Amino acid sequence: DTGVSQDPRHKITKRGQNVTFRCDPISEHNRLYWYRQTLGQGPEFLTYFQNEAQLEKSRLLSDRFSAERPKGSFSTLEIQRTEQGDSAMYLCASSEPGLSTGELFFGEGSRLTVL
Amino acid sequence: SQQGEEDPQALSIQEGENATMNCSYKTSINNLQWYRQNSGRGLVHLILIRSNEREKHSGRLRVTLDTSKKSSSLLITASRAADTASYFCATDAYGNKLVFGAGTILRVKS
Numbered sequence: 001d002t003g004v005s006q007d008p009r010h011k012i013t014k015r016g017q018n019v020t021f022r023c024d025p026i027s028e029h030n031r032l033y034w035y036r037q038t039l040g041q042g043p044e045f046l047t048y049f050q051n052e053a054q055l056e057k058s059r060l061l062s063d064r065f066s067a068e069r070p071k072g073s074f075s076t077l078e079i080q081r082t083e084q085g086d087s088a089m090y091l092c093a094s095s096e097p098g099l100s101t102g103e104l105f106f107g108e109g110s111r112l113t114v115l
Numbered sequence: 116s117q118q119g120e121e122d123p124q125a126l127s128i129q130e131g132e133n134a135t136m137n138c139s140y141k142t143s144i145n146n147l148q149w150y151r152q153n154s155g156r157g158l159v160h161l162i163l164i165r166s167n168e169r170e171k172h173s174g175r176l177r178v179t180l181d182t183s184k185k186s187s188s189l190l191i192t193a194s195r196a197a198d199t200a201s202y203f204c205a206t207d208a209y210g211n212k213l214v215f216g217a218g219t220i221l222r223v224k225s
Contacts, residue, residue, distance in 0.1 A: 004157075033212060042203050042215035043158065056212065091157060100145040101207040106157035 004107035006092050012113045013082055020078045021110040025094030032075050033104065034067055035091040036060070043091055049075060050097075082114045121204055125220040134191040136219040138204030139184075145207050147180055149189050152201045152218070161189075161202075196225040 005024045013019050025032050030051050035043035046065070048056045051072035061067075064082075069075040079086055089111050093104040122137045140147070146165045150158040164171045164180045164187065171178045177190040191198055201220050205213040 031211070035215075040217070042205075042217045045212050045214060048212050050211075056210065093158075101211050101213055102146075103148065103160045103163060104150075104158070104205075104213060106150075106159070108157045109155075111155075 004092055004094055004105050006090075006107035006110050008110060009108060010111050010113075012115065014115050015082060015084060017082055018078065018080045019082055019112060020076055021090050021092075021112075023075045023077070023092030023107060025074070025092070026105055028096070029094035029105070030072065030097050031095045032069055033093045033095070034075070034077050035093065037089045037091055037109070038087075046077075046090075079112075082112075084114045087112055087114045121202070121216045121219040123219060124217070125222070127222045127224065128194055130194060130196055130223055130225045132194055132223075134194050134198070134221055134223070136189045136202050136221070138187045138189070138216060140187075140204075140206045140208065141185065142208040144182075147178075147187050148205045148213065149176075149178060149187075150203045150205060150215075152203065154200075158203065191221075194221075194223045196223050199223045 007022045032049045034046040037043045045058050046061050047067045049069040052069050064080045067077045089109045091109045093106045095104050120139050146163050148163045149161040152158045162173050162178050164178050175192045180187045199222050201218045203215045203218045205215045
């Protein structure tokens, strides 16, 4: 296993279109996270899965955003009716189970540009 | 709002010099972590320090943690041009997720 992979790496879309990003975590990691990062800022937490259960969602995650992790393996993040403010880097990370949050392994990100 | 705040926002040094970045946070933590991000790439974990530890070393990196002041520092010794990147601290103060600061942009001039 070579790490966390994300697809696509870049996506340009028109306002109002739907987009979907995929994340394949490290296979033995049961925790999976989505973050959003805009230019000059640190990553902002969006949502977190433990296995297939979505345990936490940020208030940043509006109704237009939905994330899934069927069967506790890969995850998808869908943004419906995209807006220009959705333009950002969407980062996926995974980690091993534990009592506290340990090291996160990040993918290279999916950069979204909404025109 | 973000839990961690890094200082300075940007730092420019000559190759061979040491670089020090600071991080302050607001609430109790189990651990604090430092990550590095090259432009346009994902984040890479550098070091984790637990709340009961005061100092930790990894290669040219030295991290300190002062829980009474709710602050941490990252020291990179003998910097190289390849150390040019953004550096973020992150804490687990709010449950099973990491909350990141806005980062310090480090530029090492050769």
